[in-house]
Amino acid sequence: MDYSYDNVVPSFRLDGRLAILTGGSGGLAAVVSRALLAQGAQIALLDMNLERTKAAAKELETWGQESLKGAHESPVGAVSAWSCNIGDFEQVEECFKNINEHHDMVADLLINTAGYCENFPAEEYPSANAEGILKVNGLGAFYVSQAFARPLISSNKKGSIILVGSMSGTIVNDPQPQCMYNMSKAGVIHLTRSLACEWAKFNIRVNTLSPGYILTPLTRNVISGHSDMKEAWESKVPMKRMAEPKEFVGSILYLASESASSYTTGHNLVVDGGYECW
C-alpha cells in the first residue's frame, strides 16, 4: 500500500482544468463558480442572456482578483462568458466547440445547473410548456453531456460531469404542482446512470447532485406572491430551513475531484436537509 500523503489525502484543487458551468448567471452558479475559481480552474460560464452572463463573468473575475490574490501559488484562472440555449443541440455543439478553442484546451469538468421550474396543475398543463421544460431540463442535460464528452473521448482525456437534478426527481413537491419539472429531474437522475455506465470505459464519470429547496431566483419566483409557501416548504424539512447556495459547494468539489471521487459514478447525491427521509 502506498501511504504517501498525495495517495491518501484527496485534493480538491482544479489546477489545469477547464470547467463549463451552464446556467452560469444563476443563483447556484454564482457561488459554485467562485469555488471553482478558488480551486484553480478556468471557467466558461454559459447561459441564455449574453449581457447577464458577461456581467456574472466580470463579477467573478473581480472577485478572483480581490479574494484570491496570494491565496495560492497558481495564477487565477481565465473566465469566459457565452450565450447558449441548452435545449438547442446545434447551439450547444457550436458553443462547446468555441469554448474549447477560446481556452485552447478540452474542457474536462461540466456542471449543468441550467434549468427552470414552472407550476401548472397536471390537468391544465399546456403541451407547449410541457415540451419546452422537458427540452431544456431533460434533453438539455443530454445535449451538454454529449457535446462535452465527444472531444474528451477523441483526445483520450478523462473528465467529470455533474448534472444538477433535484429532490423533485425522486419525491413529489407539495403544495405546488410541477409534474413536468419533476419528470425532467427524474430523467436527469437516470440519464446520469446510463451515461456513467456507457462512458466509464472513456474515464468520464457522471453524477447527479440533487438539491432540496435553495434560496435562489428560481425559488423566489415561486415564493413571491405566496407568503405561506416558504413556511409550508420549511415545515417539511427535518432541518426546518431552506438551503443557501454555498451549502452545495462541498458536494460539487467532491464530485469534481479526481482523487476524492475517483470511484464514484452514476451516483445521485441528495443534499436536502433531510427532506427525503420523512
Ligand SMILES: NC(=O)c1ccc[n+]([C@@H]2O[C@H](COP(=O)([O-])OP(=O)(O)OC[C@H]3O[C@@H](n4cnc5c(N)ncnc54)[C@H](O)[C@@H]3O)[C@@H](O)[C@H]2O)c1
Ligand atoms: N433553487 C432550488 O431550490 C433548486 C432545488 C433543486 C434543484 N435546483 C436546480 O438547480 C439548478 C440551478 O437552479 P438555481 O436555483 O440556481 O436557479 P436560477 O434560476 O438562479 O439559475 C438557473 C439558470 O439557468 C438558466 N437557464 C434556464 N434555461 C436555460 C437554457 N435553456 N439554456 C441555458 N441556460 C438556461 C437561467 O437563465 C438561470 O440563469 C436548476 O437546474 C434547478 O432545477 C434548484
Ligand SMILES: OC[C@@H](O)C(O)[C@H](O)CO
Ligand atoms: O424540489 C426542489 C427544487 O427542485 C425546486 O426548488 C422546487 O421544486 C421548485 O418548486
